[in-house]
Amino acid sequence: MASITKRGNTYQYTVSRMVNGKSQPIRKGGFKTKKEAQIAAAEVEASLAKGIIPILKKVPFDEYFENWIKLYKTPKISRVTLEHYLYSLNAVKDYFQHKAIQDIRRQDYQMFLNWLGKNKAKETVAKINGHIKACVKDAIEEQIIQIDFTRKTELMWTVQPKKSTEKHLSYEESERLIKSIWSKLDEGLGYSLLLLAITSGMRFEELVGLTRKDFDFINNTITVNKTWGYKKNSPKGFGPTKNEQSIRTIKMDIKTMNHFKKLFKSTPTNLEQLVFFSPSSKYKVISNTNANKLLKKLLDELNITSITIHGLRHTHGSILLYKKASIHYVSERLGHGDIETTLKVYTHVLKELRIEDEHLSMNTFEQMIV
Numbered sequence: 001m002a003s004i005t006k007r008g009n010t011y012q013y014t015v016s017r018m019v020n021g022k023s024q025p026i027r028k029g030g031f032k033t034k035k036e037a038q039i040a041a042a043e044v045e046a047s048l049a050k051g052i053i054p055i056l057k058k059v060p061f062d063e064y065f066e067n068w069i070k071l072y073k074t075p076k077i078s079r080v081t082l083e084h085y086l087y088s089l090n091a092v093k094d095y096f097q098h099k100a101i102q103d104i105r106r107q108d109y110q111m112f113l114n115w116l117g118k119n120k121a122k123e124t125v126a127k128i129n130g131h132i133k134a135c136v137k138d139a140i141e142e143q144i145i146q147i148d149f150t151r152k153t154e155l156m157w158t159v160q161p162k163k164s165t166e167k168h169l170s171y172e173e174s175e176r177l178i179k180s181i182w183s184k185l186d187e188g189l190g191y192s193l194l195l196l197a198i199t200s201g202m203r204f205e206e207l208v209g210l211t212r213k214d215f216d217f218i219n220n221t222i223t224v225n226k227t228w229g230y231k232k233n234s235p236k237g238f239g240p241t242k243n244e245q246s247i248r249t250i251k252m253d254i255k256t257m258n259h260f261k262k263l264f265k266s267t268p269t270n271l272e273q274l275v276f277f278s279p280s281s282k283y284k285v286i287s288n289t290n291a292n293k294l295l296k297k298l299l300d301e302l303n304i305t306s307i308t309i310h311g312l313r314h315t316h317g318s319i320l321l322y323k324k325a326s327i328h329y330v331s332e333r334l335g336h337g338d339i340e341t342t343l344k345v346y347t348h349v350l351k352e353l354r355i356e357d358e359h360l361s362m363n364t365f366e367q368m369i370v
Contacts, residue, residue, distance in 0.1 A: 002041035004034055006104040013041035017048065047146070049177035058100035059144060062093045067133045078227070078242050078287065079235050080205070088131040092117060102145055103135075109149045118157030125157050167240035171322055173304050174198065180298050185259065190294045192263060193276050193286055197309055199256045201316030201334050204309055205230060206246070208240060211263055211273040220257045222334065223252050228274070230283045237272075321349045 002015045012029030026044055031037035069085045077085070087333050095112050096104070133150045140148060169177060178198060184191045193207060200207075202224060209228035216223070225247045227239045241247050260275070270277040276286045288309065296306045307315070313334070320330050331342035 002038070004037050004041070004047060006034070011037040013037045013044075015041055015044050015048070040315070043146070043327075045145075045245060059096040059100040060103055061096050061104060062089070062098060063099050064139065064144065065089055065092050065132070065135050068138060069313050072138070078240050079229075079233070081242060083233055084127060085131055088128040091128055091356050092132070104149050104152070106147075106149045106153060110153045113153055114156045117348055118158055120157055121159040122155065122157040125155050129153075129155060129244075167307060167311050169304065169307060169311070171319060173302075174315055174319055176302050177298060177304065184298075188294075189267075189276060189278070190286055190291060192259065193291055193299070194295055194309070194312070195256060195259065196311040197291075198316055199253060200250050202250070203227075203242065203246075203313060203335075203340050204288055204291070205234070206335075208274070208276050210275040211274060212269065212275060214265075214275075215257070215260055217257055217261050220254055222252055224248050224250065228283070228285055230288055234283075241335070243335070243337045245332075245337050248332065250333060263268060291325045317342070317346055318349050321346055321353065325351075 002013050005012050005014070007029055008363075010029055011031040011034050012027060013031070013271075015026045017024050017026055028040065028044075029037075031040065066089055066169055069082075069089060074082060095115055113125065113129065116128060136145070138149050139145050152213055158170070178195070181191050181195045185195065195206060196202070197204075200222060205227035206224050208230050209226045210222070210224075212224075214223045225241065227234075227241055229235045229237060229239055270279075272284075274285060277284060278286050281287050291309045295309055295312070299306050317334055319328050320333070321327065327342055327346075328339060330346070331339045334342065336342050336345075
């Protein structure tokens with residue numbers, strides 16, 4: 001049974017404990033009321049009864065989160081993904097300051113989510129919340145805390161995401177863009193990059209990380225196994241892919257491959273054998289800014305609502321799903337970490353296909369009855 005003693009204006013509990021035959025009591029003070037000390041002592045006794053040694057030293061949430069990222073995430077994720085975790089860490093530091101993880105309650109975390117959602121989109125809030133939930137889960141596993149304070153909290157956001165139609169082109173728009181790109185391939189290397197972006201679905205850092213040896217003109221495939229640092233927070237030169245699933249071999253159409261086969265024969269090489277080498281660029285490859293400007297110029301000429309070059313990746317996936325490629329194949333081809341990512345990104349296409357599937361099922365059985 002725990003004993004409660006008054007020390008000045010606060011209360012302290014003492015829970016008896018034997019370790020290897022020796023008395024090692026657990027004490028903690030600073031409670032405003034006797035009742036608070038009794039409740040805290042009861043929690044310690046319950047933990048000891050389960051064989052759990054409670055950690056009484058307060059651990060600042062921001063410090064625990066930062067160490068968690070360094071230990072469990074940094075060794076296995078790309079620099080780009082690490083930036084997302086560090087963004088989440090900054091949000092924790094800004095709001096919770098040095099508040100101990102043991103002192104955070106569900107209401108505190110909901111207030112954090114309400115604060116976080118101001119001037120942010122749902123996707124951003126959900127990503128930060130996902131990082132924190134994973135960290136809290138490990139804190140419980142390590143017996144730092146006993147309760148998941150993120151459980152049954154609600155995400156809040158004020159910025160509405162772009163409509164799916166604003167992030168990718170329709171099938172008809174894609175046809176017009178590809179025809180326009182093909183007509184301009186002799187006008188500069190940037191057009192070749194746009195062609196490969198829409199026909200392969202690669203991420204921009206994967207495109208600029210391609211070297212000539214990644215192209216297999218016998219089997220018409222391109223191997224993706226690295227990236228290239230093209231912005232300030234990227235690693236210099238070659239870097240790892242976003243995740244393990246991003247290392248892949250993409251089967252390409254013959255026409256696109258023939259273009260690059262001719263391109264390699266007619267253009268000089270460079271020290272790194274980079275396909276989209278640009279000696280005048282700070283990062284030695286075609287910049288993302290210039291690629292987006294070129295894409296916008298083409299889309300404006302075609303009177304098509306502008307999208308970013310990353311939107312060409314979404315367009316690639318949307319086209320394949322529209323043409324009835326399986327969701328598993330599209331996920332693998334795009335190098336998504338898991339199929340849940342594909343399902344989330346292409347919900348708009350899947351809804352459209354579901355309507356077609358419903359009509360197909362009805363027509364199939366109606367025709368069988370006739």
